[in-house]
Amino acid sequence: xxxxxxxxxxxxxxxxxxxxxxxxxxxxxxxxxxxxxxxxxxxxxxxxxxxxxxxxxxxxxxxxxxxxxxxxxxxxxxxxxxxxxxxxxxxxxxxxxxxxxxxxxxxxxxxxxxxxxxxxxxxxxxxxxxxxxxxxxxxxxxxxxxxxxxxxxxxxxxxxxxxxxxxxxxxxxxxxxxxxxxxxxxxxxxxxxxxxx
Numbered sequence: 574x575x576x577x578x579x580x581x582x583x584x585x586x587x588x589x590x591x592x593x594x595x596x597x598x599x600x601x602x603x604x605x606x607x608x609x610x611x612x613x614x615x616x617x618x619x620x621x622x623x624x625x626x627x628x629x630x631x632x633x634x635x636x637x638x639x640x641x642x643x644x645x646x647x648x649x650x651x652x653x654x655x656x657x658x659x660x661x662x663x664x665x666x667x668x669x670x671x672x673x674x675x676x677x678x679x680x681x682x683x684x685x686x687x688x689x690x691x692x693x694x695x696x697x698x699x700x701x702x703x704x705x706x707x708x709x710x711x712x713x714x715x716x717x718x719x720x721x722x723x724x725x726x727x728x729x730x731x732x733x734x735x736x737x738x739x740x741x742x743x744x745x746x747x748x749x750x751x752x753x754x755x756x757x758x759x760x761x762x763x764x765x766x767x768x769x770x
Contacts, residue, residue, distance in 0.1 A: 616690070618762050623701070623753065624690055627683050634680035641673040668718050675711050682707075693769045698757040705750035712743045 576583055581592040588597055616624070682704055689697040716739040722732060757763055 615762075615766055616693070619756060619760070620690075620762060620766065623756075624687065626749075626753075627687050627690065630683040631680060631687070634676045634683065637676040638673065638680065641669060641676065644669060645673075665722065668722065671718065672715065675715070679708070679711070693767055695767055695770065697767045698763055702754050702757055705746075705754055709743070709746040709750050712739065712746045715739065716743060 576590040576593060576595055576597070579590060579593040579595065581590060583590055583597060589595065590597065682700075686697065686701055686704060689700065716736065719732065719739060720736055
């Protein structure tokens with residue numbers, strides 16, 4: 574090993590260069606840190622799962638928007654919101670409107686986050702964490718609104734099954750927010766990758 578400062582040969586285990594007095598450990602540590610920083614940079618590692626999740630969110634939201642538009646245009650909402658239909662669900666159209674608006678907002682937010690991700694913008698981690706929190710809040714609010722709908726008979730069974738799935742969705746959203754939120758805050762790759770203005 575040679576001293577980076579004066580070029581003289583240094584024996585293994587030495588802490589200082591015998592010729593110029595330069596600390597050896599500081600040079601070695603700096604070299605290790607530089608190598609680690611180079612390895613933990615770029616859109617790889619666990620960030621691949623983040624971007625796949627965002628693309629999946631976009632696809633699910635597009636499907637949800639399409640499904641909502643279909644329900645509003647084929648008469649399903651009017652049928653279920655009309656007391657004379659025999660399958661009346663009070664507040665059903667309001668719940669669907671809320672879900673429709675939320676789907677559009679999440680679609681736009683996920684698309685913007687994908688743009689920030691590939692731009693390697695500093696804003697990505699800052700906006701991704703609130704996006705995760707919003708997903709948890711939406712899942713909880715949707716569950717509460719659906720559970721407040723009063724129905725009976727076969728429709729009640731369908732609502733109960735939907736509520737059961739909603740509870741699982743809340744759990745997944747909370748776990749996802751905790752894991753990926755912590756990753757955005759603690760990861761060296763995130764800090765080294767998202768550096769653009």
